[in-house]
Amino acid sequence: MTTTLREALSDYGADAYLLTIGADGPHTSHVTVAQKGDGLTCALSKSAARNIDGQPSVSLLWPPLEKGGYSIVINARAAKTEADYGPMATLELTKAVFHRPGVRTEPGEGPCPSDCKTIRIG
DSSP states (O other), X not given: OOOBHHHXXXXXXXXXXXXXXXXXXXXXEEEEEEEETTEEEEEOOHHHHHHHHHOOEEEEEEOOSSTTOOEEEEEEEEEEEEETXXXXXXXXXXXXXXXXXXXXXXXXXXXXXXXXXXXXXX
């Protein structure tokens, strides 16, 4: 199993779903991320940019590569910036895991009762 963020993104690719929370509830948008140091950056939709202004805690989700496989879930703190082509986010990663529902196949790495494996961020 891949254990570093660089390896995970090499396998899963740069396309993910960004989950934000706004005054009217959750919002999901497709983003393409790029690694920048120990963090990530991505362009933002207008809704995601507005949501990050009010609530900078976000999550990224990569679906499993195959049926029954692991998803990647990353939690981060987003800082919005403006680029020539629109709003961008710099994401300071706080937690990254491979996750799949079901019973752990080996000793777990945290309190999650599902089959989760930590991804090293730095």
